[in-house]
């Protein structure tokens with residue numbers, strides 16, 4: 001933000017160049033390029049089918065691009081699966097896909113990254129005490145109050161679920177947090193809470209990419225707006241240089 | 252009368268065989284898939300073993316080959332299901348016919364006889380308990396059931412199995428290798444079915460190509476009676492075992508009370524429906540109670 005170019009501090013945390021993705025005939029991404037600066041809160045908006053979810057699925061390792069380059073902290077990376085992305089510090093929170101409803105909060109927090117007492121070839125004995133204690137702490141750290149780590153995620157409200165997902169991402173010290181429509185179907189109060197979470201990320205030095213159809217939500221917590229349409233970036237401006245009207249007109 | 256020695260021996264002899272099949276089917280259902288080929292694998296594994304022994308193979312080599320056949324069937328079931336995105340119900344229905352056909356073909360039309368001298372029967376089906384009540388097969392069953400229970404409840408692999416069946420998109424998004432987890436469950440299910448079939452053949456002394464017919468649906472019934480959800484994620488090994496035990500007890504109770512044995516399937520069917528309805532009701536009650544507190 002100091003206006004100097006090419007200084008090391010200005011190096012983007014994530015840099016995407018000319019990304020293409022085809023889904024059996026559908027050209028979902030048509031050469032998307034994007035830089036995300038460290039500690040920035042980026043708002044990603046666009047009509048249904050614009051390619052937002054496709055872009056973030058690629059950044060979270062769930063989908064592989066057909067063409068293009070991704071750099072993280074300046075190094076070119078290939079993410080073969082979500083684990084690769086997580087190891088680079090990229091955590092993603094989806095509206096529906098983040099949690100297993102029939103499992104407990106403690107188990108959900110550590111899905112795929114369970115602490116083990118001992119293991120053999122990657123399979124081992126769960127450290128359940130640590131899972132409970134750490135998940136209680138992680139949830140308290142994001143200012144969420146839940147009765148027990150043994151409660152099933154399916155019994156939580158939508159906002160509480162998002163809270164647990166955010167707590168999980170924070171616990172694993174993510175550098176980048178991607179939130180795909182985290183405020184969908186939430187009440188006004190819970191929406192405010194999620195937006196509060198996104199705001200607090202900046203204070204903790206976490207970069208975030210926030211996707212929403214609601215421009216009010218995006219303008220409430222982001223530093224920069226990127227708008228997509230039909231698989232392309234059509235607007236990329238700092239919050240101060242654009243307005244809700246301009247974005248609305250584009251979409 | 253039910254607890255009479257002869258009768259109890261009958262139940263305890265058959266129980267490990269059907270319960271082992273139910274254990275494998277339960278784990279696979281928790282992982283979100285079905286296996287209708289277990290009844291055929293139950294017959295194919297011991298038939299493979301017997302045919303190879305007739306051809307001069309030693310017992311242990313023949314057992315190893317039989318188990319490898321089970322592993323291969325599990326791999327094919329899992330791979331085809333996942334690669335072509337087919338319901339496992341269909342994949343394993345096809346495998347049910349194919350494995351049964353193979354069993355009959357390799358038997359050559361008449362069952363080969365096992366040479367008692369070449370088979371260490373005592374290790375698998377020898378009597379170990381008081382009054383000849385408990386067979387070694389029962390101990391095998393207990394040990395395997397304990398290992399699988401712990402695997403499911405206390406290890407990260409168990410967590411992945413439950414997550415994969417509980418909500419596949421979340422499991423994938425969290426980086427769980429869901430395809431490999433599912434294939435591992437298919438393989439476990441096949442191997443347990445084949446091993447159980449071997450126990451039965453060693454107990455009876457000769458492999459028949461027709462054993463295990465109808466077992467696949469009984470195993471699903473056992474899992475469901477024990478509380479396993481048809482939608483995956485929910486269930487327990489102990490539940491599947493209890494389901495298998497209940498089915499055996501019903502079968503036996505009917506024989507004893509001299510009810511027309513054709514009522515057996517009626518009773519198992521009624522119990523299955525009752526269990527599903529009861530489970531749904533209990534879950535609803537459970538939720539209501541939590542809301543109240």
Ligand SMILES: Nc1ncnc2c1ncn2[C@@H]1O[C@H](COP(=O)(O)OP(=O)(O)OP(=O)(O)O)[C@@H](O)[C@H]1O
Pocket residue numbers: 023024026028046047048049050051052053054055
């Ligand atoms: N798995 C898939 N298979 C086939 N086509 C897909 C798949 N995922 C996305 N698409 C297509 O790619 C295009 C972009 O979809 P994407 O989900 O990225 O849009 P989006 O911007 O996230 O939309 P929304 O706001 O509705 O979530 C759409 O035309 C969609 O139909």
Ligand SMILES: [Mg+2]
Pocket residue numbers: 052053054180
């Ligand atoms: Mg989307």
